[in-house]
Amino acid sequence: MNLIDDLISPQWRGTYTLFKKELLRFCRVAFQTVASPVLTSLLYLLIFSHVLESHVQVYKGVPYTAFLIPGLIMMSLLQNAFANSSSSLVQSKIMGSIVFVLLTPLSYLQFFIAFLAAAIIRGFLVGISIYLVALWFVDLTLVHPLWIFVFALLGSALLGTFGIIAGIWSDKFDQMAAFQNFVIMPLTFLSGVFYSIHSLPPFWQTVSKFNPFFYMIDGFRYGFFGQSDISPWLSLVVVLGFLLALAWAALKMLKSGYKLRG
Amino acid sequence: MKVKMADKISAPAIKIEQIHKHFGDLHALRGIDLTIEQGEFFGLLGPNGAGKSTLINILAGLLKPSRGKISIMGHDVIDDYQAARLSLGVVPQELVFDPFFNVREMLRFQAGYFGRGRENDAWVDEVIESLDLTDKAHTNMRKLSGGMKRRALIAQALVHKPPVIVLDEPTAGVDVELRQMLWTFIKKLNADGHTIILTTHYLEEAETLCERVAMMKQGEIVALDTTANLLSKLPGKNLRLNLGTASLPPALLPMLKNGENGIYTLALTELNQVEFALSALRKAKIQVEDMQLIEADLEDVFMSLVGGKSGQYESN
Numbered sequence: 001m002n003l004i005d006d007l008i009s010p011q012w013r014g015t016y017t018l019f020k021k022e023l024l025r026f027c028r029v030a031f032q033t034v035a036s037p038v039l040t041s042l043l044y045l046l047i048f049s050h051v052l053e054s055h056v057q058v059y060k061g062v063p064y065t066a067f068l069i070p071g072l073i074m075m076s077l078l079q080n081a082f083a084n085s086s087s088s089l090v091q092s093k094i095m096g097s098i099v100f101v102l103l104t105p106l107s108y109l110q111f112f113i114a115f116l117a118a119a120i121i122r123g124f125l126v127g128i129s130i131y132l133v134a135l136w137f138v139d140l141t142l143v144h145p146l147w148i149f150v151f152a153l154l155g156s157a158l159l160g161t162f163g164i165i166a167g168i169w170s171d172k173f174d175q176m177a178a179f180q181n182f183v184i185m186p187l188t189f190l191s192g193v194f195y196s197i198h199s200l201p202p203f204w205q206t207v208s209k210f211n212p213f214f215y216m217i218d219g220f221r222y223g224f225f226g227q228s229d230i231s232p233w234l235s236l237v238v239v240l241g242f243l244l245a246l247a248w249a250a251l252k253m254l255k256s257g258y259k260l261r262g
Numbered sequence: 263m264k265v266k267m268a269d270k271i272s273a274p275a276i277k278i279e280q281i282h283k284h285f286g287d288l289h290a291l292r293g294i295d296l297t298i299e300q301g302e303f304f305g306l307l308g309p310n311g312a313g314k315s316t317l318i319n320i321l322a323g324l325l326k327p328s329r330g331k332i333s334i335m336g337h338d339v340i341d342d343y344q345a346a347r348l349s350l351g352v353v354p355q356e357l358v359f360d361p362f363f364n365v366r367e368m369l370r371f372q373a374g375y376f377g378r379g380r381e382n383d384a385w386v387d388e389v390i391e392s393l394d395l396t397d398k399a400h401t402n403m404r405k406l407s408g409g410m411k412r413r414a415l416i417a418q419a420l421v422h423k424p425p426v427i428v429l430d431e432p433t434a435g436v437d438v439e440l441r442q443m444l445w446t447f448i449k450k451l452n453a454d455g456h457t458i459i460l461t462t463h464y465l466e467e468a469e470t471l472c473e474r475v476a477m478m479k480q481g482e483i484v485a486l487d488t489t490a491n492l493l494s495k496l497p498g499k500n501l502r503l504n505l506g507t508a509s510l511p512p513a514l515l516p517m518l519k520n521g522e523n524g525i526y527t528l529a530l531t532e533l534n535q536v537e538f539a540l541s542a543l544r545k546a547k548i549q550v551e552d553m554q555l556i557e558a559d560l561e562d563v564f565m566s567l568v569g570g571k572s573g574q575y576e577s578n
Contacts, residue, residue, distance in 0.1 A: 010377045017374025025362045096358035100418065103322055103352050104375035105344035262285075262325045 015110040018101065022118030026084055033122060037080055038129045041072045045134065048194060059196070059227045069134045070148075070221040071193035073127045074155060078216065081123035081156035082163040082184055085115045089167025090176045093260075102261065108254035112164065112247075119160025120153065127152060140224060147232055148223030154239045155216040159184075161246045168253050168260060187213045197229050212242045273336030275300045275426045275457035276321065281330035283316050283481075290316045292481040293330070298459060298474075300335075300425070303452045305472030305489070306461040307564065312478040314461045315355065318430050322352045334426055348376060351419035355430040355461075357411045359403035365414050366390065366399040369421050376422035389417045393447065409440045416444070426457045433467060445471060465560040469493075477564055485567050492563045500562070501528045501539060504552035511546040514539055519562075524551075529562070 008016045026033040049065035059067060092098040101111065134140065142148060162184075170176040191213035197205050208214050219235030222228035228235070254260070276298040283291040291313045298304045306314050319325040321332055323339055323346070331338060337345035360368060369390065373382045390399050393413040398406060406414060412432065419427060429448065433441045449471065452458045462468050468475050469489060477485040485492060500519065503510075503526045510518060510526050517528040517535065528539055536555065543550060 005380055008379070010379070013377045013379055014375045017371055020374075021363075021371045024367075028362050092360070095361070096354075096356055097360040099324065099354055099358060100360070100372060101375060102324055103347060103350075104372075105347045105377070106375055107344070257326065261323065262319075 014104060014106045015114050018106065018111065018114035019117045022084070022088060022115060023121060025088060026118070026122050033080070033084070034125055034129060037076045037126050038133060041076045041130045042133060044072055045069065045137065049137070059225055062225055062227070063138065065138045066140060067221075067225075068194065069131070069138065069140060070224045071217055073130045073134070074152070074217045074220045075188045075191075075193045076130055077123040077127035077152060078155050078159045078188060078213065079180075079184060080126045081119040081159040082166070083180070084119040084122040085160050085163030086167040086170070086176050086179065087163075088115070088118075089164065090170050090173060093167070093170075094172065098260065108251065112251055112254055115164050116157060116160045119163055120156040123156030123160070124152060127156075142224060143226040144223040144232075146223070148220060150236065151216055151220035151223065151232075151239065154236075154243055155220065158212070158216070158239060158243045158246060161243065161250050164250045165246065165253065168250075168258060171259070187211055188217075191217050192229065193217060212238065215239050273300075273333070274298060275302065275335060276459065277331075277333045277336075278317070278321075279331045281317065281320060281332060282328045283313075283320065283325065284328045290481050291320075291327075294481075294483060296476060296483065296486065298457060300457050301452070301455060303449075303458045303471055303473050304460065305468035305475035306459060306478065307463065307465065307468055307475055307560070308478035309463060311480075313481040314478055315430060316481075317478075318352070318428055318459075318461060321428065322350065323347060348422065349424055349426055351422065351424035351427045353416050353419045353427070353429045353432055355434065357408060357415065359406075359411055359414070361402070361404045364400050364402050365395055365406070365417075368403060368414065369417055372418045373421040378422055382421070385423065386421055389420050393417050394443070409436055412436055412440070412444075416447070420451075425455070426459070427451060428459045428461075430461050431463070432460070433462070433464060441467075465564060469560045475560070477567060479567075485563070489560070492560065493558065495563065498558050498562070499530050499533070500556045500558065501530055501536060502526070502554040502556060503528065503539070503543075503550055505543075505548055506551045508546075508548040511542045511548065513542040513545075 004016070045065070045068060048068055089098070092101075106114075131140070166176055166179040170179070190208065191211050192208065197208045197214065200208065215230075215235035215238040218228045218230055219232045219239065222232040222235075274297045276296070278294050278296040281291050281294040282289070294313075294317060306317070308314050316325060320327050321334065321339060323343055326340070333339065333342075334346040335349040337343075337349060339346045363371065366386065369386045370383065373386055390396055393416060395410065395413055395417060398410055398414075403411065403414065416429070416432065419429075432448070433444055436444070445467070448458060448460070460468065460472060472489055474488050475485075475492065476483045487495075505524050505526060507524060510521060514526075514528060517530070517539070519527040519529045521527065528535075530536065540550075
């Protein structure tokens with residue numbers, strides 16, 4: 001990273017340093033932040049594919065294991081992007097080390113960009129790791145790689161942003177765990193990771209369409225198979241809309257110093 | 263460690279104008295006005311709850327004032343916060359640290375946040391050496407002793423070469439040896455051109471180090487003068503008596519400043535009161551084991567200004 005250090009211009013050096021620090025922070029505990037979610041996803045894959053492979057076919061010509069993998073990749077990518085920004089912020093608030101960043105000339109926008117970029121990188125790292133390991137189990141073709149990249153990027157950005165909001169709002173680990181267990185987890189599990197919403201009763205199909213995670217996973221899956229429950233363009237618009245709304249809220253919180261500067 | 267002064271050469275290091283801070287119903291700062299010139303060694307004194315840390319936090323941008331203005335080297339801490347923060351190094355009171363990194367990494371990150379790159383590494387190493395942290399440069403912050411963490415915090419405040427340095431209770435809870443080392447180091451920083459603002463409730467520390475002090479009580483400055491002037495305002499002396507197991511005779515109780523474990527300090531307004539005290543002790547047939555006549559100190563000044571019981575503030 002020394003070469004990048006030299007290339008970066010002085011006005012972006014603060015942002016880059018905070019990004020680099022956040023990157024190194026999760027790399028120092030990579031068993032917890034990368035290896036562990038990869039293993040969890042593989043366990044889901046082994047169990048669900050073993051139980052359902054011969055019973056369920058969601059898309060024509062797509063084995064259930066293959067259908068499951070993009071969902072698991074996206075689920076882990078989203079959860080880890082959220083965990084990165086939220087846990088780093090809560091931890092540094094509780095330990096008091098957030099003061100080292102607050103005392104600097106970094107603007108609220110630079111703060112946002114650095115935390116967001118690190119969250120996206122962790123999400124991608126976990127997602128790519130799961131994909132590479134999953135290739136041992138099934139041959140996965142990438143029909144529309146650009147859609148895959150776009151939804152992975154927007155999804156990790158959306159959850160990274162949500163993590164910043166949760167991290168700023170939470171004063172203790174318990175409150176952050178509530179976000180994770182009562183918001184992120186149910187929304188990911190009920191978003192079509194393991195099934196197509198067309199297999200649900202009409203009422204639950206309608207309910208699913210209010211879940212932003214559904215659009216992220218459905219759009220992402222479209223990139224793998226060229227098939228999805230709804231148009232990827234509609235998913236793109238919805239995900240972009242949520243991202244912009246959350247980014248606006250996070251920036252507003254950071255600009256006002258909410259729970260950071262009294 | 264020579265300091266290069268920031269752009270607004272003629273501006274005061276710190277200018278505080280009518281700063282108020284409310285926390286709900288609590289009026290924590292009540293219109294503070296204070297100017298600290300470049301190169302000063304300034305002490306901010308006061309008991310817990312006086313408002314020292316609130317004022318420092320507003321200065322550092324960690325709190326927003328309810329009303330008023332503060333500038334650092336001519337840069338407003340809100341409107342021109344980036345330039346203001348570039349001019350300021352803050353050593354926080356609490357021993358806070360990031361548990362993921364070692365001392366050198368942490369210092370390089372801190373310099374990076376201020377826009378400094380690898381060209382600053384030599385300076386970081388110089389700061390590490392000056393604070394006797396060279397052996398610990400690759401040690402994780404978590405594994406450092408309290409004293410070492412304190413040094414690392416001071417180093418962290420210096421990595422971007424700020425002309426103004428605020429030390430919030432830097433010697434709280436440190437041993438005598440480290441306190442002496444820190445005093446020497448801080449004095450050297452001041453001699454090199456840094457403006458130093460020290461908050462402390464060790465009055466002896468302020469008396470030893472600071473050229474000028476402000477005394478705060480309940481969100482207001484109750485005294486602001488040079489240390490020498492404040493001390494000269496109180497010409498009295500103190501008589502410290504070691505009476506062993508005996509108690510102080512009732513006749514001397516009106517002069518009592520403090521007393522503990524047989525050692526009593528009497529406040530004298532005139533020297534002939536020494537004879538009065540000794541005669542009272544003779545009458546009570548009390549043998550004096552030891553006796554010292556000592557000058558009034560900042561604690562006396564503080565007590566005379568803000569009231570309260572002597573001995574409330576620590577003297578080391």
